[in-house]
Amino acid sequence: MSFLPLGMLLFLDILMIVFVIWNNIRFRGDKSKKTSGKAKSRRSFLKRAVTSLGAEQRARQYESLEDNEFAMTPRIMRVDTGFGGEVPVAFDPDDDEFGVDKKPSSDLQLFIRSMSRCIGATNFGLSFEFENLAFHPKKSIKPILSEVTGKIERGTLSGVMGASGAGKSTFVNVLMGKQNHTGGTTKVNGVAGNISKYKKIIGYVPQDDIVLPELTVRENILHSARIRLPSNWSDSEIQGHVDILISCLQLAHVKDSFVGSAAAPVISGGQRKRVSIGMELAALPMALFLDEPTSGLDATSAASIMTTLKELSRLGITIVSIIHQPRHEIFESLDNLLLFGAGRMIYQGPENRVQDYFEDVGFRFPKHGNPADVIMDIIAGQGSLYKPSGDTDIVHLIEHWKNRELNLRNHANIQSVSTNETLALRKTIRQRGAPWYRQIYYCFLRSILQQYRFKASFFAELGVGALAGFLIGLAELSQDGINFRGLFLKPYELLSSATDYSDVPQMSLLVGLSIGLTASSPGVKIFGEEKLTYWREAASGHNRFAYYMGKVLSTIPRMLLANLHFSILFYLLTTPRISWAAAFTANLLYFWCIYGLASCISMITRREDGPLLAVMLSLIVGVLNGMSPSLRQVRIWRLQWLWRASPGTWLAEGYFDQNIGPLDYLYQIDIAADYMGYIVGQFHLDLGMLMVIGTVCRVLAFGLMRVMNRHKQK
Template sequence: MGASAQYQEIGDPEAATPYDYRIDYEMVELRRNDLRRRATGFEQLGAIEDFSREDHFNKKTDVDRTDLHLFVESLSKCLGNSNFGLSFEFENLSFQPKKSPKPILSEVSGRINSGSLWGVMGASGAGKSTFVNVLMGKTSHIKGVNKVNGVPGNISRYRKIIGYVPQDDIVLSELTVRENILHSARIRLPRSWTDTEIQHHVDILISCLQLSHVCDSLVGSTSAPVISGGQRKRVSIGMELAAAPMALFLDEPTSGLDATAAASIMSTLKALTRLGMTIVTIIHQPREEIFESLDSLVLLGAGRMIYLGPQTGIQLHFESLGFNFPTMEIQQILWVTSSLVKEGKHWAARQRVQAQNPERIPIPSMAEMNALTTTIKSRGAPFWRQTYYCFNRSMVQQYRMKSSFFFELGVGAMAGFLIGLAELNQGGKNFRGIFNPPYEMLSTSIDYASVPQMALLVGLAVGLTDSAPGVKIFGEEKLVFWREAAAGHNRFADYIGKVISTIPRVVLANFHFSTLFLLLATPRIAWQAAFAANLLYFYCIYGLASVISMVTRREDGPLLAVMSSLIVGVLNGMSPTLAKVKKWHLVWLWRASPGTWLAEAYFTENITPLRYLYQVDMAKNTVGYLFWYFTDDCLMLLALASRGNEVMK
């Protein structure tokens, strides 16, 4: 972008029309004109040599050209016949949330060509993030026309070939640098690739990102980091680049980084744009050198377009509006933008909505569109393979969190021991009813509540034991879950893989709990039956905790999960009894709680051995439970637990 844009002033600026200023972009766009129609899907390896001769590449980046060359070859293989990048064109875009008094975006028009590094700037609340979300198809109910490669339609269909790097580094702390990037590649690269090819692709990318020396290091959390902030940011970027996107959006990629790390990231992004990729990054308060590295700029103010064009032309643009200053600095740009927003008049004259060439983005041929469609369809591993990869990843995480696993086993054993002690005095004699005829007169005081009470204690103990761990297993990765889902990851595969990986810990926790409880309480229910019922209830609590973790804030998840587990435990038909609840016409509510089915299963298995002695039908009518349906009770527990799968899907 060595050439400067030239402006020709016509008439008074205050009375100007949208076309009173003409920007000569011919010189500015010279270096990118060739990319518009020639192959820009990374297979034009000559672009590497052109860019490698630039002083910017030679002075500001340490990326080895051989690694970059190999990475481009790998990307070219991934893109197949799709020999062009993604260009975005938008006309009169407007977006106003239902509860917002005014629109966040209003009458935004312009175009973003492929093979360039764009910066989106503006004051706080200018609509930068909303603008990027609209371009990526993440925002619905918008007005206006949004096109990709000149073709209007649902942009979300391109999500498999569009990467997004959020401002916060959403990575898994328990995995290494390489494992984070490798998982993304395995899930999102073409399903025809072998694992050897994927591994090779990832190794080259890691080398290009200068992460080879820390590739086997754990990422760590932000509170307890293992690698540096700049390396963590490059891991987040690498997770998207591993999927070989045709366009990449980033939200403040240099936030919190020192000058060296920020320059390194921007140099890498600059290199990728020279190979055909479209990169759009939100910049809040960029350093001067970062601002100068941008090819083009989108400047927003109060949801309107202030400027869209080459970064080198912005000073002339503002001078044409009457703002004169010797040098254009970033703070001056933001100040000028704020001034325009405050004035709020003559927007048509001040919006330079890329009023450069009347030339439009060439519409791709049918063959090119078919090739792009084929590329999109080929992306992403099949469902069963995604489930397998997610299962493996979760098992690795749990292995590296052994202290949490053993703590859960210890809490389960302690809970079983304490509940067993509470039932110790019963000595297993937890039911007394009316004797069968002709011995009714010999009956003493009846006891129909002890078994439901025992089931209540079991339900509360399991809830307190496993609700918080369930939130930790699922809720800690909520941001990762949604990031991967937005990129085309199958959400159900992710959840199923996670659920399957928790089966061993649930079984072992239940084993410790049930064994100690049954040894001390000695109820009449068989060990196998109690173990099965308790295991399914453990599964229910895990499912409940996972759903809560996905719909609440991270810090609120554990408390709400514990409270919810207590509620479903109390709604078990002990007090008030199901017979009384039936009179209130609220049986459906109690039947929606897994605690009721657990209590009914316990009641059936503890009372069945005493049919020869007591009138159990009378007990059934009194408490309201159904008898002789232990298998059905277990199946209902399984169905309620699996309901979480449907909610997550």
């Protein structure tokens, strides 16, 4: 009995606990220093500003900044990009559309510089044209979209509105390339083709805030920036860009706060939505699509989000958002409207002309009502409330717009795109995204950080592994290390007492079941908890192989520590003849197999069903280890291939070989091996097959990850 491994284990555990405690204390201290430092810096800045200006009026202006650290600076018309030119900015200091409090800040000016450098053109946005657009699923009786024609100009904020089932989401998905249209044509910047090739410069913000709750605001945005920004950007440049963006989104005061989940929020709903938007803006997209960004927010938060989107559109980014029942201020902030009904277009044009259009049709708007509410009623088929007589149904509205559209089509005016801009756009797309090997590194770091943040789950796995090893050790303790009795070598076989060939396979059975129970549930959670995150990142152009490999590599330290806690206590109490190094290696490779099997389960099951199915599968492969029925009997049934496909058989064979091999001077081990059906003398092959099975499971899991819910990865 060697107590050295136990001493090493205790030292390692104490070291981990001390590290966790010290890191928590340091985090609280850093947070306190940052808070006090920000307050001191702000007071110092105010003092210098007041002294330099020397005017009481200016002093009062800067004093107000202490209560609102996001106050905007005066507008500018052109920004020196520092990259060989100026970028025109669509901010007009005389424009009454924005109040003084909504003027762009210096952070926005810096954000423009980042965009200019990243895009390499003075026009940031994309223009979209679509003609007779249609989408008819194979299993659907009626088309979801049909005869949809229109345009979205660059640098505009467009709202897509319609009743439930009107085709809003389908239209947006088709327009941005998430779904392939079944009819019609689409153009980006006047060029027809597959829109999916623009995915690296098109951002999409889903309705649900798909963010990682265990990461901070800044960490969520930073990861997206590292993966999706041009590969020639240094990490310091990316860090600076992220800090600028966080300030623009008014998240600087919560950037080090955890995002939290919807069930247990840490930051507000509006701030979560800004984080979700920031993850897309971190990649500096030229067009941004949003699915109901104001859903679930209070009126103030919703208005704040739309104000931010308006400012982004004024920078030149094309913004397209699905809007549901907007308040008056939000409705008026839109540049263009696209109104849908029954999968057809009802209106497409400027927001400030939509009321006149419906009044020309015969509808009457209440004087003090919200025009958006009236319009939603009309396009939902409730137009009779505002038109006492005449046709008010959806079909009539669709036909009226179709006739009007034919007259307007010849006057359509999409902004022309020069050849230089087209070449710059292609170059921008080619440069976007970090190399795959760097993406693996970033995904690995993020996954390690996630596991550290889930310390309770991590330490629970270590505890379960240690407890399992301890209990198996107690079960084998009475054997005093004697776990095999065979026939003595000739000529002493007549002196042999009762043989015991099954004790070693029984030991390996307990080992396999224990490791399966320890590793199956955590193995499912590695991927099963983040399917939504993976789908969003894959759709935005992340390298899927890099994401998967980063996750797989991050599980290796976890498996090593869990196996260390299991193997040390098991070996100390059981005292088998297999060497410590051999037992540790075999157990680790069995962990490798169980994690791989659990990954496959996580890809094909729902989140809540995965752990239970993984535990059941681990029990099955553990039982298929050749003990009972023996491999000899299985060979007679011609089912040996099934047992050999189970990692439990290779683990049991390796244990059998290493535990009875040292007794070949005393027993006829060939007879014992033939009786059980195991092959002795190939321990390295047993370990190699465990490695192969675990690797094959991961290859299969990666394939399932790519194939399952493929439409959500576009």
